[in-house]
Amino acid sequence: MTPRLMEGSEAMAEAMIAAGCRFFAGYPMTPFTEVLEHMARKLPAVGGVCMNAESEIEAVGMAWGAAATGTPAATGSTGQGLSLMQESLAEITLARLPLVVLNMARAQGDYFQATRGGGHGDYRHLVLAPGDVAEAVELVQLAFHLTATWRNPVLVMGDYYLAHTAQSVAVEALDFGPRPEATWALDGSTGGSGHAKLVSFLGSVKQRDDVGYDLSEYYAACAAATQSMIGAVAPLAECFCTDDAEVVVVAFGTPATYVKAAVRALRADGMAVGLVRPVTLFPFPSDIVTAATHNARAVAVYENNQGQMVDDVRLAVLGRAPVHFIGGLSLDSSGFGIAPDLDVSVLRRRIAHVAATTDATVPSAVPGSR
Amino acid sequence: MTRTTRVDGQIVVRTDHAPTQPAQLVDDFTPALIDVGAHHLCPGCGEPIAMRAVLEAVAELDVARRTIGVFGIGCYTAFSNNLDVEVLQALHGRAPSVATGVKRARPDTVVFTIQGDGDMVNEGLQEVIHTAARGENVTCVMLNNGVFGETGGHMTATTVLGQRTKTSLEGRDPVAHGRPILLASLLAQLDGAAYVARGAVNNAGNVARTKRMLLQALRTQIAAVGFSFVEILTMCPTGWFIETQEAPGYLADNLAAVHSAGVLKDVLGSPPQPGTEEGL
Numbered sequence: 001m002t003p004r005l006m007e008g009s010e011a012m013a014e015a016m017i018a019a020g021c022r023f024f025a026g027y028p029m030t031p032f033t034e035v036l037e038h039m040a041r042k043l044p045a046v047g048g049v050c051m052n053a054e055s056e057i058e059a060v061g062m063a064w065g066a067a068a069t070g071t072p073a074a075t076g077s078t079g080q081g082l083s084l085m086q087e088s089l090a091e092i093t094l095a096r097l098p099l100v101v102l103n104m105a106r107a108q109g110d111y112f113q114a115t116r117g118g119g120h121g122d123y124r125h126l127v128l129a130p131g132d133v134a135e136a137v138e139l140v141q142l143a144f145h146l147t148a149t150w151r152n153p154v155l156v157m158g159d160y161y162l163a164h165t166a167q168s169v170a171v172e173a174l175d176f177g178p179r180p181e182a183t184w185a186l187d188g189s190t191g192g193s194g195h196a197k198l199v200s201f202l203g204s205v206k207q208r209d210d211v212g213y214d215l216s217e218y219y220a221a222c223a224a225a226t227q228s229m230i231g232a233v234a235p236l237a238e239c240f241c242t243d244d245a246e247v248v249v250v251a252f253g254t255p256a257t258y259v260k261a262a263v264r265a266l267r268a269d270g271m272a273v274g275l276v277r278p279v280t281l282f283p284f285p286s287d288i289v290t291a292a293t294h295n296a297r298a299v300a301v302y303e304n305n306q307g308q309m310v311d312d313v314r315l316a317v318l319g320r321a322p323v324h325f326i327g328g329l330s331l332d333s334s335g336f337g338i339a340p341d342l343d344v345s346v347l348r349r350r351i352a353h354v355a356a357t358t359d360a361t362v363p364s365a366v367p368g369s370r
Numbered sequence: 371m372t373r374t375t376r377v378d379g380q381i382v383v384r385t386d387h388a389p390t391q392p393a394q395l396v397d398d399f400t401p402a403l404i405d406v407g408a409h410h411l412c413p414g415c416g417e418p419i420a421m422r423a424v425l426e427a428v429a430e431l432d433v434a435r436r437t438i439g440v441f442g443i444g445c446y447t448a449f450s451n452n453l454d455v456e457v458l459q460a461l462h463g464r465a466p467s468v469a470t471g472v473k474r475a476r477p478d479t480v481v482f483t484i485q486g487d488g489d490m491v492n493e494g495l496q497e498v499i500h501t502a503a504r505g506e507n508v509t510c511v512m513l514n515n516g517v518f519g520e521t522g523g524h525m526t527a528t529t530v531l532g533q534r535t536k537t538s539l540e541g542r543d544p545v546a547h548g549r550p551i552l553l554a555s556l557l558a559q560l561d562g563a564a565y566v567a568r569g570a571v572n573n574a575g576n577v578a579r580t581k582r583m584l585l586q587a588l589r590t591q592i593a594a595v596g597f598s599f600v601e602i603l604t605m606c607p608t609g610w611f612i613e614t615q616e617a618p619g620y621l622a623d624n625l626a627a628v629h630s631a632g633v634l635k636d637v638l639g640s641p642p643q644p645g646t647e648e649g650l
Contacts, residue, residue, distance in 0.1 A: 061470070192454055
C-alpha cells in the first residue's frame, strides 16, 4: 500500500477500520473532534455505523450496546469527556466487554485517570501510548486485538500533536493472531431456548434456583481475569541510548519525541544520557525501566502535568537512584496542551541540570543550552 | 373460614390461628419467557405484572428469538437475570443509549428497555428524549410508581403534588419541590416518536389494555416507523407507605389522576379518539 500523508486523527480512523471497527460513537471535543469527523466519513463506506452522540455519556452508552452484540466498537473523547464516561467504563469492564477508547488528551494530566481508572470498583484498563502517527496506526490495531482477546477495554492515549501532525503512513491491516470467537455476544437468538444469554456487570449467569446475583463470586472471577490479562500482556517500551546511560529520562507520548531529540543532542555533547519511553502505560513497563536505569546515577521524568507517571517510575527504580521530576504543567493560551516547554533546548537544560546536580564530574554548563 | 378480617376499618390477614392445610401450588402461571415465577419484590408490587405483560407481548409477536432487553437499575433489575430473552444490563438512566447501540449494530433485533421513573426521568431524562427524537426503532418501557422504590420511597420527577415521600415529608409541594414531569405527554410531542401510550396495572382491565399497548409499541418497532414508548403506572405500597390492598386504589386516585392513562400517539394505527377505550 502506498504511504499517504495523513494527520494522526485520520490515520487512527483508518487504523480502527483496518482493525475491524464497525461502530463508533463520539461527541465533538478538540482534539478528539477530528477522529470523529474522519470516522463519520469513512465508517459508513465499509458498512459501519458512526453516531454523533448527544453527550459523551450517550456515546459510551451506544458503544456499550454495540460492543455487547460482538461488533468491534470504539468511542473516545479528551480527558474531560472521558471523565463523564467513567461510570460506564467501569461497568463495561465489569461486564467483561471489549471496547477501544481513545483519549485524545490535552497535555498529559490524564495519566492517573487512564492508568488507575477514573471510575468505581476493581478494574484495570490496558493503556497504549503511541509516540507518533506511524506507531499509533499499529497500537490502535493492537488495541482491537487485545480488547477482543481479554474482553477488557483498552485505552489509546493520544494527544493534540498526535491528532494534528501529518505523517506519511501506509495503513495496512496487521495480523496479531486469531481473536477468540465472541460466544457471549448478544443477537437475540438464544431467547426462548431456556438458556438466553445475559451480559451484565452484576453477574454472568442466569438465576435458576435462588434470587439475585452473587456479586462477591462474580467480582472475584473478574479480578482473576484481570490478573490473567496483566500477567500475559507484554509491557512495551522504547529504550534509546540507555545501555551506558548515567542519567535516564522517562517520558511518554509526543513529548518523548522532544526528549529524545534533547537526549540525542546531549549525547553529541558527550553526556551519557538515555531515554525510556513507556508505550504501555498499563501494564507499566517496570522491568524495562528497572533494567534501563540499572547503572544510572539519576533518573529524570518529563511529563506535561504536575507529576503523575513519576510515581510509577519511582516504584520501578525502588530507591536505587534519585528520581527527579523535570516536567510540569505547560499550557499555551489555546488550552490544548501545546506546551511551551516542548522545546528541545529547554529540555536539554533540565536534563543537564539533573546530571550536574547528581554528579559533579558531569559539566554543569552544557554548550548550546540556555 | 374467612381469611381476612377488618380491624379499625383496615383489611388484615388473620394470623390468630394456623392454616388448616399447608400451602399448595395449584397452578404455575409463570409465562414461558420468565425463568422463575417466584420473585422477592414486595407484596403488592406492580412491577412483576408489568414485566409479565412485556414478556407476553414478546411471546405473542413470536419475536423471542430476536429480542434483546436492556435493563436499567431499580427493583425490576431483579428480573434481569430471570428472563428467557437475552438481556443486557445497563447503568441507572442509560438504557436508551445502550439500546440505541444494540439496535444500530444489529437492526434485525427487537430491542426493549425496562426502566423506572427514577431511572428514566430523573437520572437519564436526556437519554430517552434524544432516543425518541432520533426516531430510534426501539421500545422504551417506563415502570412509573412515582417513587424511588428500591431506596425506600423517595421523591422522583414523576411524584405527584401532595404525595408524601421520605424526601417530601409533608407532600410534594410545587414551590419547594417543583412539579412532576408527565413523560409520555412530553415524548408524544417529538416527531421521532411513533407510538406513545400510558397504561397501568392496578386492575385486570388496565393490565389487558397495557398489554395491547405493549403489543402495538413492539409492532411499531418491527415496522421500523420510529420510537415507541409505553409508560406503565405500577403499585408501590411499600414506597407509598400504605397497606398493600389499598395500592391499586391509591394508584387510580393519585398517580393516574395526573399521569392519565391512554394512547397519546399511534402512527401505525389510527389516531386515538377521545371518549374511546384507547383515547384520553
